[in-house]
Amino acid sequence: MAEQEKKSGLLQSVKKFVYGLVAHDQARFALKTKASMEHLFILITMGDMLGVPILPPYYSLRLLPYMVPQISTWKRRMLREKDLTDAFG
């Protein structure tokens, strides 16, 4: 009986571990895609910062408050062409 429990315990751990890997991978992928989409979105709306005007400035200014947390990191990323998820390795 104990042996059985041990086995299922181990199996559970393996399951958890595998699911963990998968979930982590999916999360990584989701994050990576999201990051590049955020990237693209910010470029489109705030491209003025890098001299790529697309929206009339009156309207892109309206979106500025929502971009505040990302702006300094975005500009650096834009110029370095690296990805946030590189941090995860």
Add this chain to the structure above:
Amino acid sequence: MSLARIFEQHPDRRYIMFGGKGGMGKTTFSAAAAYYLAKKGKRVLVFSVDPQASLTDIFQRDIFGKGPTEIIPNLYAQEVDADRRVKEYQGEIRQKILDMYGMDEIPEEIERYIHAASAEPAMEESAIFDKVVDIVVNGGYDYYIYDLVPLGHTLYYLSMASVYDAWIDKITHLREQIREYDQVAAVMRHEKELDEDAILNELLYIKDRLKKSSSILTDKNKTAFFFVLAAEEMVIRDTAKAAELFAKFDVPLSGYIINRVLPKELKDQNIPEYLRNRLLMQEHYLEVIEKDFAGQILASVPEMERDVTGLPMIEKMAKVMFGEF
């Protein structure tokens, strides 16, 4: 003059615009048309969307930044103080950032961006166009007459309107996709979700404003666009180019008005060589216009004996354009 007829035949066309290069007479015609319509009992708002506004000059009343000002019964004129609007707007954005993030002051990078964006000439123009949407949406007038900015800027806006529309569609789609991924990632990592709804709402608001301002320019049933030109080579060429672009963007062009026509009778008088040359040149270019814009010339307006400023001259000009009233 078939200008009066155009207005009579199309009573639904209540957004009137006079376009053309700077100095061709847009402000003069805007003021004169507004005067004519007001005298006919219509409630008219003539407003300037040109940062170098000149309605104050032509009506000889300081109306700059004062909202709609009554000039004569039924005739209201407005000059939008774009500069003030942009400054107010910057303040609103700053305050929003401070409130959203509980900051005491704006981060330097953000402040720099706000300054840079506001320094662009396009900022003032886009602020004015947004104001135009406001004015039109508020209603209250039978006719709206826009004294448009010179050729180049108008076309810039027309060319961008459909591009913005497509971009906003793409962006909202992107944001919706981000929101999906966000939810997946958030569930997996127990994170707080972004306020996607607020951003989406902003984008939809912007799309709506852009749509409204471009529809004002392109609604065939509600808009009458008159191109003002003079009998000069460069002006004719630029006008032809603009007309092509207008056709491309489906801007309804009602016709052309030739302005600044020197009296032909001068030719028979004893005049200096230089003036004779100018008259011959004019004759030639009037023929070119007749050929290039055949059937679409609505009026030929003479160069007046003095500049058109003040109500008496405006009335005189209105009678030249529309006939006696």
